[in-house]
Amino acid sequence: MRNATGHHLHFGNTTPNHTRWYRNEPYYRHTSSWNAGKALDAYSLVEWTSNTASFYAYVMDDGTASAFSEVKLYYRTTNGGTWTEVAAPLTHSNYKYSYNFTGKVPPGTAVQWMFRLTRSGVTEKAFGPAKYYQPPANPNSSPLTYAYWTNIVS
Secondary structure (H helix, E strand, O other): OOOOOOOOOOEEEEOOOOEEEEOOHHHHOOOOOOOOOHHHOOEEEEEEEOOEEEEEEOEEEOOEEEOOOEEEEEEEOOOOOOOEEOOOOOEEEOOEEEEEOEOOEOOOOEEEEEEEEEOOOOOOEEEEOOOOOOOOOOHHHOOOOOOOEEEEOO
């Protein structure tokens, strides 16, 4: 099937209240097919190294990779707190996006972080890690609990 977001496959679990999509990439890292699984999802290889959050994000359309029109990172330092959108553009090279938290929060702080991806020509936003089918674009405008990663700044 071909639609506005190109050929793609999702595995999900649905309930009457929401849909949760599961990523495919982790299950194909062991094979050279589909770029070790990276071509199967919008984002892959999420890492935390030396206070830097990083991930790969790109759109694969008919075998050709292209960048998202917008990539935003959000973070907070308390459970249930307000999400802060990183104002400066994320560092990126070859579809790898990074943000260094050194100096942004005190050492020893637990940082909860996630990112939002926007594809040109598509109004819905995708969040990583994925949790809801079509979450609101502003995570502070929703009572829903978004998924996130937690890391300690050293």
